[in-house]
Amino acid sequence: GESVGLHLPTLSVQEGDNSIINCAYSNSASDYFIWYKQESGKGPQFIIDIRSNMDKRQGQRVTVLLNKTVKHLSLQIAATQPGDSAVYFCAENMSGTASKLTFGTGTRLQVTL
Amino acid sequence: EAEVAQSPRYKITEKSQAVAFWCDPISGHATLYWYRQILGQGPELLVQFQDESVVDDSQLPKDRFSAERLKGVDSTLKIQPAELGDSAMYLCASSLGVGGPLHFGNGTRLTVT
Known part of the structure; x- marks a missing residue:
């Protein structure tokens, strides 16, 4: 069946560096x-969203890039901080709404000091 | 910031017993979702409510799972009888409508022994 997946299960970055988390759909x-x-021990927290009529969207320290040609999504985190350590999920939806989201398996981001 | 409330945080039960989880969405959120998350995987939708009506329960194992949202506010998810494979995190989420991002609670961690 169709699915959302991630290339890297674990990403380790040094504090202060930029992080890039990838997702293929x-x-x-x-x-x-x-x-x-x-x-750990918490529910998923919304970071940023993007609709298919856009290819880039920026938030506070985060940027999401969408490449529909190759069906690729990425999350960029600027100046990664220890508090950014977590599992990151991308999720997709077919109807242009947040209902019936399909989640990938996640990428663990580890920030080293 | 308003949060989705869930209880209990942890539940341990023996197989064949009944369990129930409760969720109170963010005030004013008409759409409520129950997701199940197995360790190391992304959440999977079990059931979606719009006000008090079920709009999608296609992934809910109806022989043992039931969900209700009688007054269109808080919701209860029940499993009877519980099976070993039901061990997972049960997450509740809500959204203002079907067009917005989901806001998740911190879940109920169920362990079936």
Whole structure:
């Protein structure tokens, strides 16, 4: 079946460096994407979203890039901090809404001092 | 900041017993979701409510799982009888409508022995 997946299960970065977390999706009909951050023992926390009519969206220290040609999504975190250590999930939806989100398996980001 | 409240945080039960989880969404959020998250994986949708009505329960194992949102506010998810494979994190999320991002609670960690 169609799914959302991640290239790297674990990413280790040094504090202060930029982080890039990648996500491949296989459903070309998906038109809404969200990145979530999940810390241990907590529920997923919304970071940023993007719709398919955009290829880039920026938030505070985060940028999401969408490449529909190769069905690739990335999350960039600037000046990574220890508090950024968590599992990051991308999720997709086909109807342009947040309902029926399909999540990938996640990438663990480890920030080293 | 308003949060989605869930209880209990942890639940240990023996197989064949009944368990129930409670969720109170963010005030004013009409759409409520129950997700199940197995360790190391992304959340998977079990059921979606719009106000008091179920709009999607296609992934809910209806022989043992039930969900209700009688007054369109808080919701209960029940499992009867519980099986070993039900051990997981049960997450509740809400959104203002079907067009917005989901806000998750911190979940109920279920262990079935």
